[in-house]
Amino acid sequence: MRLVITKASQLLTLRGKRNGPRAGRDLEDLGKVNDGYVAVDKGKIADVGRGRPPAADTVIDASGMTVMPGFVDPHTHLVFAGSRESELRMKLQGKTYMQILRAGGGIMSTVRATRLASIRLLEEIAAFRCELMLRHGTTTCEAKSGYGLDLETELKMLDAIKGIKTPMDIVPTFLGAHALPPEFAKTPDYIEFIIKKVLPRVKGRARFCDVFCEDGAFTLEDSRRLLTAAKKSGLVPKIHADEIKNIGGSSLAAELGAISADHLLATTDKDLTAMAKAGVMGVYLPATPFSLMMKEYPDVRRAIRKGVAVALATDFNPNAWTHSMPFVMNLACYKMGMTPAEAVTASTINAAWAIGMQDKVGSLEVGKQADIAIIGLPSHEHIPYRFGMNPVVCTIKKGKVVWMDPDYGPKVKN
Ligand SMILES: [Zn+2]
Numbered sequence: 001m002r003l004v005i006t007k008a009s010q011l012l013t014l015r016g017k018r019n020g021p022r023a024g025r026d027l028e029d030l031g032k033v034n035d036g037y038v039a040v041d042k043g044k045i046a047d048v049g050r051g052r053p054p055a056a057d058t059v060i061d062a063s064g065m066t067v068m069p070g071f072v073d074p075h076t077h078l079v080f081a082g083s084r085e086s087e088l089r090m091k092l093q094g095k096t097y098m099q100i101l102r103a104g105g106g107i108m109s110t111v112r113a114t115r116l117a118s119i120r121l122l123e124e125i126a127a128f129r130c131e132l133m134l135r136h137g138t139t140t141c142e143a144k145s146g147y148g149l150d151l152e153t154e155l156k157m158l159d160a161i162k163g164i165k166t167p168m169d170i171v172p173t174f175l176g177a178h179a180l181p182p183e184f185a186k187t188p189d190y191i192e193f194i195i196k197k198v199l200p201r202v203k204g205r206a207r208f209c210d211v212f213c214e215d216g217a218f219t220l221e222d223s224r225r226l227l228t229a230a231k232k233s234g235l236v237p238k239i240h241a242d243e244i245k246n247i248g249g250s251s252l253a254a255e256l257g258a259i260s261a262d263h264l265l266a267t268t269d270k271d272l273t274a275m276a277k278a279g280v281m282g283v284y285l286p287a288t289p290f291s292l293m294m295k296e297y298p299d300v301r302r303a304i305r306k307g308v309a310v311a312l313a314t315d316f317n318p319n320a321w322t323h324s325m326p327f328v329m330n331l332a333c334y335k336m337g338m339t340p341a342e343a344v345t346a347s348t349i350n351a352a353w354a355i356g357m358q359d360k361v362g363s364l365e366v367g368k369q370a371d372i373a374i375i376g377l378p379s380h381e382h383i384p385y386r387f388g389m390n391p392v393v394c395t396i397k398k399g400k401v402v403w404m405d406p407d408y409g410p411k412v413k414n
Contacts, residue, residue: 001047001056003040003370003399005067005410009378011036012068013048014349014363021281021309021353027342030380031363038067040370043398048364060394061411064378068344069363070139070371070395071325072351075262075283075313078143078170079126079160082113084318091293097244097319098216107147107179110318114147114157122160129316130166132323135403137373137392140362141168142313142355144210146175150183151198158205167397169369171355173238174199174206177218177226191222195229202235207356208259209235213249220248227256236356242266243288254278260354262313265289265298272306281354282308284346285315286331287322300336311350312343326383326391333384340381372396376408 013031022029037053039046047054090100100106114122126143133141145157154176161172176194184190202209209230213223217240227237237258241249246266253261254274261267261275262283275282282303289297303310312328314320322328329343338346352362361371375383376393383391394410395403401412 001039001041001054003058003060004037004053004056005060005062005372005374006037006053008036008062008067009064010034010066010380011038011364012066012344012380013365014069014345015048015365020279021350021358022345023276023307023309024304027304027310027345028339030341030344036067038364038372040399043370045364045366045368045370047366057414059413060374061413062374065393065410066375066377066380068373068375068380069348069361070373070397071137071347072355072357072362073133073138073141073313073316073325074260074311074351074354075285075315076141076143077146077315077317078129078141079122079145079157080110080114080147080318081117081122081125082110082318084109087319097292101179101216106319108182110147111149111179111181115150115153119156119160119163122157123163123165126160126164127166129323130164130168134168134395134397135392136324136326136390137395138323138325139168139371139373139395139397140352140357142171142173144173144175145206146178149176149179149181151201154198155201155205158202162205167400167402169357169361171208171357172206173208173210174202174235175210175212177211177222179212179217187218187222191218191226194226199229199233203233206235208238210238210240212240213247213252214240214243215245215247220252223249224252224256227258231256238262242271246271250275253280259356260311263288263298264303265296267298267303269302269306272303272308276307281350282310283313283354284310284332284336285313286335287320287328288315290331290335291320297335300332300338304342309350309353310346311354312346313351324390327387329384330387340384343384344380370396370399374410376405
């Protein structure tokens with residue numbers, strides 16, 4: 001064996017159910033092993049058990065710590081240039097997302113900065129962000145385009161996602177329909193442009209096609225047209241649905257068999273039932289209402305009652321700037337009423353399902369990638385319980401240590 005992690009006070013394998021993401025009571029099943037070890041060989045999990053581990057070149061002593069799968073962040077806008085710190089002041093004055101957008105701020109200022117940036121610059125900025133994510137225990141993420149809104153920049157963004165130098169696994173999503181660019185007066189014309197001119201070039205560059213289905217962004221009909229065309233060209237649909245108003249985004253996700261519907265603030269019981277039936281993952285992004293200073297958070301408990309499999313994500317973007325899944329877990333528990341165990345499942349195996357990565361990552365099972373987060377706390381309940389700190393003391397990606405806290409990291413014997 002190359003590496004063994006042993007003496008974990010709690011080992012969360014998330015093993016078990018293989019035929020689908022976890023819903024209902026299964027969300028609480030973390031596949032816990034007391035006094036457990038994980039053995040790693042050739043970058044993969046070679047053995048998981050309890051008690052005495054096999055001999056290995058390197059032994060990590062995780063006494064007093066929690067060992068779990070690396071976090072999967074299934075919804076990020078990882079690649080963009082610039083920042084929008086001045087909008088915090090506007091938000092404090094009571095301006096809404098749509099008001100800031102109409103004032104030429106918001107997404108359009110990011111679009112301007114991203115169009116100007118070279119692909120090299122975008123790759124370098126994103127690599128640094130990946131480094132921060134790894135330090136917070138995230139080992140796999142999704143990344144969207146959507147700050148180009150023209151052919152050249154959308155392709156530049158997708159190529160930048162591919163070119164990022166990082167150990168992180170990154171799954172690319174095409175989000176050309178993120179906002180209406182200034183060059184187009186009407187959304188149907190823009191959708192037509194995407195379908196005819198951009199989609200054919202996206203093939204091979206992205207795995208998913210996303211759309212911002214919202215009042216003030218793209219209508220239900222625009223979204224249906226785009227995602228139907230995307231499906232034909234081999235992309236799997238995803239939807240930014242019901243973030244502010246419900247114009248039918250989540251039920252469209254069910255109708256089209258989207259892999260996930262994300263945000264879900266204004267989703268109804270009927271939509272949730274349709275999603276559960278169609279196997280659409282609900283991806284919850286509580287850092288977004290937090291950053292928008294909204295009083296309401298999505299009702300994830302209702303989704304869980306309705307049998308929807310749920311995942312959590314940061315929604316990292318210039319408006320909600322966090323790389324931390326543990327922070328998202330704080331919000332999930334304190335603001336949305338998830339239990340700590342549910343938040344762990346939603347940030348690991350279910351998050352992997354939300355981006356089609358469940359066969360490789362999201363649980364500690366023999367044959368899967370050795371993507372591991374070591375938490376410097378004795379149980380998973382501490383992760384959402386404590387806030388304003390980074391609980392991750394060591395991150396392992398494909399069997400290699402990629403982050404080690406110099407003060408609080410586990411002891412390593414070679
Ligand atoms: Zn988003």
